[in-house]
Amino acid sequence: MEAMELTENTNNANRGHSERVIRKAHEAENTRNFRKENYDVVVCGGGLAGFCAAVAAARHGSRTCLVQDRPVFGGNSSSEVRVTPHGAAAFHVYAKETGIISELLIEERARNHEVIFENGWTNSVWDMAMYDLAVRTPNLTFYLNTSIVDVRKSAERRIEAVVGVVANAETTLELSGEIFIDCTGDGIVADLAGCEWHMGSEGRDEYNEPHAPLQASGDVMGSSLLFKTVNTGAPAPFEAPEWAAKLDNPDFFYKEGRRPNDVRGGYWWIEIGMPWHTIHENEDIRHQLTRYVLGVWDWIKNKDPNMKELAANHAIDWIGQVPGKRESRRIQGLYLMTEHDPLNRTIFEDEIAYGGWFLDLHTPGGLLAPTSEHASAEGYNETSSYMVKSYCGPYGIPLRSSIARDVDNLMMAGRNVSVTHAALGTVRVMGTTAIVGQAVGTSAAIALKRGIALKDVPSRAIREVQQTLLRDGCFLPNATNEDKLDLARLARVTASSEAACAGMDAERDDKRRFPETEALRERKGQWIAIAEEKLDRVAVCLSNLSDVEQTVEARILPVDHIWDYRTEEIEPLAKALLTIKPGASFEWVEWDVRLSKASGLEPGKYVRLDLLANAKLQWHVASDVVPAHTCAYEMGQGKMRRDWNGPTRSFRVDPPQRSFGPEQAVNGVARPNRYTNLWRSDPDEALPQGLELTWERQRTIGDVELTFPGHLLWEYHGYAPFL
Structure with missing residues (x-):
């Protein structure tokens, strides 16, 4: 074979120069770019949990690498899947998740022209809000389009490195670290490292959970494909391809909990899992979901007497091709949360986050099951027996559920944390996984800073973790600001006026x-x-x-x-x-x-x-x-x-x-909870109004930290574009 000349003109920030590459053909075939890099923390998975974990670890001084197998951050919330983030604020006032996730959502609303509707609307402005923060975060290196394919272990209970392959780049990465965080959703790192994990539903006799089936099974919640339509302003006919699902029975939609209620699209109930395996047969699930998206739109456009006139001028604008997955592996941690914990609001000494979504367990099989998810099948009757037993929170989440039991330097955040199938129904939503991610990344950085093992953080460093999270704008239901360096706590606080x-x-x-x-x-x-x-x-x-x-x-x-x-x-x-x-x-x-x-x-x-x-x-x-x-x-x-x-x-x-006194502004809790925890000036008095802090002796103030978390009463979905 004759020699082949390959010329490469690159602008590589790491090398800062162009180079001319000449190789023989067989050398080009057999040589792949292999790089080794070393970090303090390696986060695998760039959904909201992994993203917040990586940013938090980097902000607290750890050299951090974030690896994501998709071209964008955000996981199920990204423009590839388009599930809007939900959390505790969907069911409880003043329960909105704050911290890094709040920064991102506020930034997205400030930049985006789109009006939020339930699912399917998300565009690339959200992707770029995350990408921008990743680029601007010191100590953070990230790799997109990179899949973890192997784990190197230096000892039986310790990971030395993970191996990733960069798609379309013929590059293999070996990323060493002191601590690894598995946010892959499917628990890929934990599985490769030999951790125990669970998949499927526990039986009722295991933990006596009200939502558990009588018999244990491999049943899991399914995955969804969303779609979005656009109003063309003129009739837009639609003809489904021959291979699309044929849906002709109104009862399938209107009596089984799959009511088309928004001509713009975004139906979460286009869901399939069982009998396909949600990991190994993900591509089969994707194809089946595509068939049903087209079949559902064919029903709405051409057959549904309630919707076809409303949809006459609408055309499909986008169909997802990355299934939004709800459940697969759940990694065994130092503590296994059961549904009794959210239902009874268990108070954990190592609380690092909170949840408040209801126990939302979708029917295995989705579209192939007799009815849709229970609450939907009941017409979202908020007083039904199912909804009463499923309403929970806000409840605390312990750090121990995010520390792997079988590997000493592995943590996890996202839907693969240590919970039962029933508990996953509430823990899995992205607002909750995001704040768990921030807490896990913060905990990893503190463990490294203090030189202690991960398993010891819940007992030896949990106060520092909690106080750090509070200072970073997070909220914990059962912890208050006790920072000894916070001079505001030592001041006498007065106000220009006070509302009664x-x-x-x-x-x-x-x-x-x-x-x-x-x-x-x-x-x-x-x-x-x-x-x-x-x-x-x-x-x-x-x-x-x-x-x-x-x-x-x-x-x-x-x-x-x-x-x-x-x-x-x-x-x-x-x-x-x-x-x-x-x-x-x-x-x-x-x-x-x-x-x-x-x-x-x-x-x-x-x-x-x-x-x-x-x-x-x-x-x-x-x-x-x-x-x-x-x-x-x-x-x-x-x-x-x-x-x-x-x-x-x-x-x-x-x-x-007079429940809005100035002392409420520095009492250690930054939102209404056990009391108002806020100062309010007299609305009958003219502006400006203000607080004054005075100390008994002279103090030197180093930093003034103000946190603006946005609207805490209601959730993100209440925000308008360009707000």
Whole structure:
């Protein structure tokens, strides 16, 4: 064979020069670029969990390498899959995930022109927001399009390096590290390293989990392909190819939980898993899902009597070809979370994150199963027995579930953490995996800095991990800022003015901002922060929908925090029967409660004002949200849940409660939880308003750190474009 001349003109940042390469043909065939690199932390998997883990480790001084097998970061949230990130804030007020994930989402909303809808909308602006942060992060090196294919172990319980192959580059990487973090979703690194892992559903007899099937099985949740359409402004005919799925039965959609409800696309229920293996037969799943995407669109466009006119001018704009996977391997860690932990809100000493999505276990088989995911099949009836037993959180997540049991220098974050199948139903959503990722990356950096083993971090360094996360803008339900270097905690704080909460008037129909959720079909509750040593009177704004006098039982209960949804386990501080005259509209009904410290009223805590059910009455929503004062309704079995997005109900209190004092700004908790935890200036006073910190002796201030987490009351989906 004649010699072949290959000329390469590169602009390589590492070498800084061009080079001329001349090789014989057989040398070119047999030679591959092989590189060895060494880092402190190697993160495998660039979804939200891995991305946040890598950025956190790098920010805390560890030389970090992030390896991702796709051309973009974000995993299921990326423009390749387009699942919008969800988390605890979807079900609980003031539970929005903050930290690195909040930075990213705020940046995306500031840059993006797209209006958010549930799934399918995500474009490359999100990819670039992540890419930009990765490029700008010191200590962080990353490789995209790189698949992990092997693990090198220096001893039985220690990984020395991972081996990755860069697609389309004929390059093999051997990446050494002190700590490895498996965020691959499928647990690839842990599997190659010989770790124990679980896949499938535990049986009921293993942990007595309410959501577990009676018998253990290999069943897992399926994967989804999303699609997006565009309004062309003119009729856009569609003819499905012959190989597309044939869907002609309306019951398949409207009686089995697969209701087409948005002509723009984005249906998560286009889901298939079993009988295919979600790892080894991923390509078979992708092909089957593609068939069904086309079949679903054919139904909407050409057959569905409810949708085909709405879809007449819409055409498919994008169909995903990377299945969004929900479940595969779950790696055995130092602690195995079961569903009892989120349901009972287990308090962990090594809490490093939190969750609050419901126990969302999709039906194995997806489109091939008799019905869709349980909640959808029930029409999202929020008071069904399934939804009542599935509502959970906010609950803490322990670090031990992210430390591998069988390898000493391996951690994990994402859907492959140490949980049961039932617990994965809530832990797996991306808002939750992102904050777990940040915590894991932070823990890895602290372990290296202190020179301690990963298994010892939960006992020897957990306070440092927690305090670091809080300083970095994260939230932990059961930890407060105790940083001894935080001078604000040592200061006397005063304010130019201070709001007093006297309640909020009712919203009138001509200025309605909130949906009609006012009828007392179920018991409803309104949280009120107590600051004074007495509560003389409360009032509620009601309407009587009947032409006869109506009564409603009212109760005031002491509650531990704004997520204390109990109704039957709490002894009321007071209760009374309120009367409202026939046909009354927007009438304020007063109640002389005459509560004091002697009767159990505690300043610095919440009470909840409950009205029991009477469907002939309306308790009107307030005209605006009073910060840190939320509402809920009883869903059943002695449990409440957030009412819509948690607006304030109309109420009045006397005396007004001064629950927004300046000391709340430095009390160690950065959002409403067990109390308001925020300062609010008097809205009747002119701006500017401010806080003043003074110290008994002169102090030298090194840094002033301000965190702007965005809107904490509701989740990311409430943000507009270019916000």
